[in-house]
Amino acid sequence: QVRLLESGGGVVQPGGSLRLSCAASGFTFSTYGMHWVRQAPGKGLEWVSFIRYDGSKKYYADSVTGRFTISRDNSNNTLYLQMNGLRAEDTAVYYCASYSYVSDAFDIWGQGTLVTVSS
Amino acid sequence: QSVLTQPPSVSGAPGQRVTFSCTGSSSNIGAGYEAHWYQQLPGTAPKLLIYGTNNRPSGVPDRFSGSKSGTSASLTITGLQAEDEANYYCQSYDSSLSGWVFGGGTKLTVL
Numbered sequence: 001q002v003r004l005l006e007s008g009g010g011v012v013q014p015g016g017s018l019r020l021s022c023a024a025s026g027f028t029f030s031t032y033g034m035h036w037v038r039q040a041p042g043k044g045l046e047w048v049s050f051i052r053y054d055g056s057k058k059y060y061a062d063s064v065t066g067r068f069t070i071s072r073d074n075s076n077n078t079l080y081l082q083m084n085g086l087r088a089e090d091t092a093v094y095y096c097a098s099y100s101y102v103s104d105a106f107d108i109w110g111q112g113t114l115v116t117v118s119s
Numbered sequence: 120q121s122v123l124t125q126p127p128s129v130s131g132a133p134g135q136r137v138t139f140s141c142t143g144s145s146s147n148i149g150a151g152y153e154a155h156w157y158q159q160l161p162g163t164a165p166k167l168l169i170y171g172t173n174n175r176p177s178g179v180p181d182r183f184s185g186s187k188s189g190t191s192a193s194l195t196i197t198g199l200q201a202e203d204e205a206n207y208y209c210q211s212y213d214s215s216l217s218g219w220v221f222g223g224g225t226k227l228t229v230l
Contacts, residue, residue, distance in 0.1 A: 035219070037165075037221075044121065044206075044208065044221060044222070044223045044224040045157075045159075045165065045208050045210075045221040045224070046221065047218060047219040047220065047221060050218075050219065059217065059218055060218075061218055062216075095164055095165070097165075100170075103155075103167075103170040103171060103174070103176075104153050104155070104170065104171060105153070105155040105167050105170035105171070105210070106155070106157070106165075106167060106210070106219075107167050107170070107176065108167075109164040109165050109166065109167075110164065111163075111164050112164055
């Protein structure tokens with residue numbers, strides 16, 4: 001069964017750090033690009049970051065550039081998002097999603113993990 | 120303000136046909152980048168509904184279809200059902216932003 005499972009969310013103070021993980025199973029993780037997408041409470045979807053299947057290229061939304069770092073461990077089928085300098089506006093459910101080079105779409109989504117930035 | 124513009128809400132009665140619009144620009148849909156659609160049921164993660172303008176992943180009913188023209192894309196649902204009530208998002212790539220973009224989403228209410 002194809003599955004993505006995020007973890008690592010929680011409550012953190014402004015300026016703090018958090019690392020999210022996304023465990024993949026049921027597909028060949030090392031052949032898929034991976035995205036992080038977030039959704040603030042009651043709001044729409046916002047793309048956050050992308051990493052190529054081999055980790056050779058990384059892309060970030062302007063809103064997180066310089067503060068967030070995406071990485072992956074293909075030997076352990078896991079995607080990461082290191083978030084530093086967190087702000088109140090980073091409060092959101094964070095989803096990982098696989099990118100299919102065939103469909104060009106975000107084809108599999110995890111269930112999400114909630115990050116709350118508050119003092 | 121989303122790069123892709125979607126109306127906030129759409130409604131229809133069971134059995135009817137509804138259409139969702141997604142308006143982009145010359146740096147995304149108009150540049151030839153694909154438009155994709157996602158369905159987000161209440162309290163759940165988004166799910167890929169239509170990819171590459173008008174292709175359905177396995178398991179998506181053929182009541183759902185897409186199209187693209189110029190700088191815009193559309194999603195159509197025929198034979199509307201109560202379980203279609205959800206938020207629908209369009210998505211593409213934007214060359215000016217060098218990143219992936221979503222529309223603000225359209226909430227479908229089944230009357």
